[in-house]
Amino acid sequence: MGLEPFSADDPIFSHESVLRDTYTPDDLVERDRELQEYQNALKPVIKGEDPKNIFLYGQTGVGKSIATEMILDRLDQDQQQYDYLDIKSLNILCKGLNSSYQVSVKLVNEFRPPGEKIPPTGYSPDAVLEMLWTHLTELDATHVLIVLDEIDSIGGNDDILYQLPRANSNGNVPPEETKIGVIGISNDFTFRDNLDARVKDSLAEEEIHFPPYDAPQLENILRQRAKKAFEDDVLSNDVIPLTAAFSGQESGSARQALKLLYKAGDLARSRDETTVVEDHVREAEPLVEAGKVEDELASLPTQSHLTLHAVLRLSEEDELPVKSNVIYQQYQQAAEAIDADVKTDRTIRDRLSQLSLKGFLDVDERNKGSQGGSYYLYDLDIREDVVRDILEDDDRMAPLYGSETRTLGSF
């Protein structure tokens, strides 16, 4: 049959972009308590006083980033009526930034025009911090709120989380010049639990937890978006409750629920049907789940990607299952090949257990026999091609997958 003409006719969606992650809803439903706590934590700022540092945590897709965006917009509007205030905010997505150093560089560059940006390497950490203090001091504002979203990317390298919240009290940035407040956001509970006590003290003056949504809450969120996204009378009655029930059980994530509803609508449209029914949701569910695994894999930090790469190599050579020391040798070579920090085998064992917890690896405990004690054997628990596709797409990993390394053979 070949190609059909493109057609803009769409009996299903009126504004499908409303279901995308990039869309900003008019209101945040089902988050009144969290929004109130959040606004309350920012109360000192609007009174012109020193900000409290805030730490926001909760699983993925529960509204942490969107709530922050809305609150800061509102603060920006409301401050106009107070002459004594000039609050600025800086929102940094830390995804892909693997150390405090990289976060500091990114912050410094936020203040610099094109042409004066500093490169990602080459300065000492202290020099970069000095630049940051100068920019913050010279900033023409009474307050600056620095949002570090997805802060877990920096892993154990969390010096910036110590330095920034204390910049005023340590005299690095005089508070009479600029008062600094830090808002850290994370969906990684291990990161929160492992924060150094001195970091926790200063960063988490106020902790706000965003719990997962239950099915009735997801229903309300979906209804709000569906009204705008779909044509009238396209959704059969059970579609939203079923979508909410699936996502409520699975993850409690609004992002996941919206994806599922979008996919169900898309399946109906691709078949030239004029209504979305329960079966579309059931069919969409495994498709969205598979996509979630890929997203999760892609968002892992470089050190986890290196660890997975090591396991993948062993899997390709039919060596699995293996003990962690074998994985560690492969890991070391890979880390050196891409010029990354080579972590200790203890750190890599932690990564392996995190990857197992997330369901990417399979781990089997074996007894050593007469000497007592036990050890672990690791295997890959997802398809090789899925892992390979993701690692190939990570720029940091390119030297391991680019054509040059192929001609050198595997190491």
Ligand SMILES: Nc1ncnc2c1ncn2[C@@H]1O[C@H](COP(=O)(O)OP(=O)(O)OP(=O)(O)O)[C@@H](O)[C@H]1O
């Ligand atoms: N209460 C809500 N009402 C309407 N939409 C919501 C609500 N909560 C979340 N969403 C939507 O769900 C999606 C995910 O929200 P958001 O990006 O804020 O999640 P997050 O908690 O920051 O997740 P992550 O930890 O993965 O960054 C967005 O599209 C957002 O608009």
Ligand SMILES: [Mg+2]
């Ligand atoms: Mg977020």
